[in-house]
Amino acid sequence: MTTDLTRATAAELADLLNAGSVSSREVTRALLDRTAAVDGAVRSYLHVDEDGALAAADDVDRRRAAGEELHALAGVPIAVKDVMATRGLPTTCGSRILEGWVPPYDATVVRRLREAGMPILGKTNMDEFAMGSSTEHSAFGPSHNPWDLDRIPGGSGGGSSSVVASFQAPLAIGTDTGGSIRQPAAVTGTVGTKPTYGGVSRYGLVALASSLDQAGPCSRTVLDSALLHEVIAGHDPMDSTSVDAPVPAVVEAARRADVSGMRIGIVRELTGEGFQPGVQARFDEAVQHLVDAGAEVVEVSCPSFTYALAAYYLILPSEASSNLAKFDAMRYGLRVTPDGIDAPSAEQVMAATRDAGFGDEVKRRIILGTYALSSGYYDAYYGSAQKVRRLIADDFAAAFETADVLVTPTAPTTAFRLGDKLDDPMAMYLNDIATIPANLAGIPGLSLPSGLADEDGLPAGFQVLAPAMADERLYSVGAALEARLAAAWGGPLLDCAPDLTEVSR
DSSP, X not given: OOSOTTTXXXXXXXXXXXXXXXXXXXXXXXXXXXXXXXXXXXXXEEEEOHHHHHHHHHHHHHHHHTTOOOOTTTTOOEEEETTBOOTTSOXXXXXXXXXXXXXXXXXXXXXXXXXXXXXXXXXXXXXXXXXXSSSTTOTTOOOOBTTBTTBOOOSSSHHHHHHHHTTSOSEEEEEOSSSTTHHHHHHHTOEEEEXXXXXXXXXXXXXXXXXXXXXXXXXXXXXXXXXXXXHHBSOOTTOTTOOOSOOOOHHHHHHHOOOTTOEEEEEXXXXXXXXXXXXXXXXXXXXXXXXXXXXXXXXXXOGXXXXXXXXHHHXXXXXXXXXXXGOSSSSSSOOOOOTTOSSXXXXXXXXXXXXXXXXXXXXXXXXXXXXXXXXXXXXXXXXXXXXXXXXXHHHHHHHHHHOSEEEEESSSSSOOBTTSSTTOHHHHHGGGTTTHHHHHHTOOEEEEEEEXXXXXXXXXXXXXXXXXXXXXXXXXXXXXXXXXXXHHHTSOGGGGSOOGGGOOO
């Protein structure tokens, strides 16, 4: 076990805390000091709550000293994506239109973190309203990839992935609408899980696309993701989409790490052509590790996946245009009075506010979505996309008749350079080609590091997909693969990342 508290895993920290070897204040202080040292270069956080985190840590230490029975992760600090409502802390969604807004309530996920005694270190950066694959669409500037500060940390949850990869937090909360937990995990060498849709409450999550959004864990190990998954999952009557069913045995599966006899399905449409050679090579090696661990590999075909990207970029903008209509300058958030008008109408104030408060990518998607939902075009666009969504779900169902889990590379490439794709939205959207189908079907997915690509020495990701409410299969496969890869590498992949304390920026 490392003696550096910032590099300890959440499971290791939990063991230290429960044994009385270290206090939550010591752990929290170490992580806050790490943030002070490196976040000027990485820019993972939009807001750091030093006083609140230390107060929460002190409360856990006091309760532990008094002999109270605490949650296993009590005292382990965490960062939260700035799309989750946090009582008393700013929640901006990376947008100027919500700059300075402080919610009067906690999202259910945040409430469960607090109830578990996990100090919240701060709110992480993100693409505005979770629209993007690089975190370059944040109104407050991009986050950076700890492996190479000139490259993107993924998106929309690049702040959550980079805060974990740069050892500023052992755990973070992300949200995944089309891959925004898994793709950032892939390009930063971390682990990210999108639970089954409805498996984690969406109450208090500022909605982008209500039928796609799902909160989930970001971590450095598969076990840590499972431990956090168990904290935040479960039925919530405040969320009408919440699944009223027992939480899958994710921690038990991660500890078991057994794939013997499992059938691993390789999705023909999501490998090979279009994937960076180094990414494909690491994927192929990872599959072989699973075979060596006792799994059986089969090939499956999901032909409707060819249309997933097009369907997604009709469904998501349509739902976004509806969800973002509430930012009307009347109830909360930014209000801009148009110049040169003495007595502007409500419509004029709203137009001026939305023009000033929304960034280009948000405006682009609102326009696309409003058009797709407009009279005369609904059936041709939104309705047709929903039919494709049904076909994708059917393809998954057929594939799971043959395989217990499906596997793909998480993203087609490693992290690209900041600015490379800002002027080419389609090239940006293609980063989610392997992750989007899971959101359309509502099934769970996990990404873990598969190694470094030969071309650039940057992390590649390995994605595991499972049937709805069979999230435990993700952790069985992920943990088994993680153990074999760590043995091959001689330790965690992040040990190969640059030492950011030597970076002056």
